[in-house]
Amino acid sequence: MDQRYATNPTQIPGMTTSDLRAQYLVPELFVPGEVRVTYTHHDRIVLGGAVPAGSDLELTGYPEIRSDYFLEHRELGIINVGGTGTVTADGEVYTLVTGACLYLGRGIRSVVFADAVASETTSPDTAAGAQFYLFSAPAHTSYPAALVSPGEGTVRELGDQVTSNRRTLNQYIHENGVQSCQIVMGVTSLHPGSMWNTMPAHTHDRRTECYLYFDLPEDARVIHLLGERDETRHLVVADRQAIISPSWSLHSGVGTSAYSFVWAMAGENQAFDDMDAAPVSELK
Numbered sequence: 001m002d003q004r005y006a007t008n009p010t011q012i013p014g015m016t017t018s019d020l021r022a023q024y025l026v027p028e029l030f031v032p033g034e035v036r037v038t039y040t041h042h043d044r045i046v047l048g049g050a051v052p053a054g055s056d057l058e059l060t061g062y063p064e065i066r067s068d069y070f071l072e073h074r075e076l077g078i079i080n081v082g083g084t085g086t087v088t089a090d091g092e093v094y095t096l097v098t099g100a101c102l103y104l105g106r107g108i109r110s111v112v113f114a115d116a117v118a119s120e121t122t123s124p125d126t127a128a129g130a131q132f133y134l135f136s137a138p139a140h141t142s143y144p145a146a147l148v149s150p151g152e153g154t155v156r157e158l159g160d161q162v163t164s165n166r167r168t169l170n171q172y173i174h175e176n177g178v179q180s181c182q183i184v185m186g187v188t189s190l191h192p193g194s195m196w197n198t199m200p201a202h203t204h205d206r207r208t209e210c211y212l213y214f215d216l217p218e219d220a221r222v223i224h225l226l227g228e229r230d231e232t233r234h235l236v237v238a239d240r241q242a243i244i245s246p247s248w249s250l251h252s253g254v255g256t257s258a259y260s261f262v263w264a265m266a267g268e269n270q271a272f273d274d275m276d277a278a279p280v281s282e283l284k
């Protein structure tokens with residue numbers, strides 16, 4: 001398990017591009033036939049990718065979390081960013097089409113990822129192979145497993161075409177949706193011609209947030225902003241790469257093309273609007 005200790009904003013000014021990437025970018029989560037995970041000590045979030053590539057893939061325990069099985073002390077949000085696949089949780093089979101979100105609570109012993117069997121679904125996405133994005137946080141009680149179809153969460157329309165930030169935000173795991181201990185999770189999609197996410201930007205000192213950019217063309221990139229509002233840096237991010245934003249960090253980006261991203265948070269509270277606005281005129 002890739003493990004990263006927590007960082008402090010006073011470290012940012014001395015960091016090179018590769019230092020920043022080593023701390024905040026998770027470049028390769030989706031590897032065929034593997035479950036890849038990164039543990040950040042920021043709010044003890046585990047990020048992962050599971051790509052069954054034709055075989056069953058099991059989510060195991062890891063020495064770093066000192067648990068007999070992965071969900072012994074944790075909860076997990078899963079969003080499928082590939083073709084249709086299944087997640088089997090203690091024998092219960094959930095079919096996740098592209099963009100679907102599954103919540104699994106503390107105490108589930110067995111989690112198995114697989115591609116959908118072609119005859120079981122009419123989805124044209126099946127041939128593509130499932131790619132499950134995983135976001136896990138410590139949990140102190142168990143909430144029921146819940147599957148949400150793409151677009152069936154709480155929808156917020158944000159931004160404006162005139163400022164190139166028209167986007168649709170879909171909240172899946174949140175205060176008024178699927179219940180969890182800590183996780184707040186959803187997907188935001190940029191409308192064609194819009195390139196900016198989360199601008200005007202914000203921080204939320206009470207939560208760490210991670211973004212996974214996807215549906216970005218292979219030759220396109222997102223210029224992702226991070227750091228405190230008066231000391232910003234950027235990372236150039238490709239399709240299916242994730243970024244860890246500590247509580248003190250901005251998280252906003254502009255693409256060279258439209259894209260979508262999974263956003264997911266954990267920390268002190270789950271109040272989505274508990275944000276500290278960072279007006280454009282305050283950014284440096």
Ligand SMILES: O=C[C@H](O)[C@@H](O)CC(=O)C(=O)O
Nearest residue numbers: 167169188197198199209263
């Ligand atoms: O704290 C909330 C997160 O930063 C995202 O949900 C913001 C977002 O998806 C957007 O503005 O496009």
Ligand SMILES: [Zn+2]
Nearest residue numbers: 202204209251
């Ligand atoms: Zn945020």
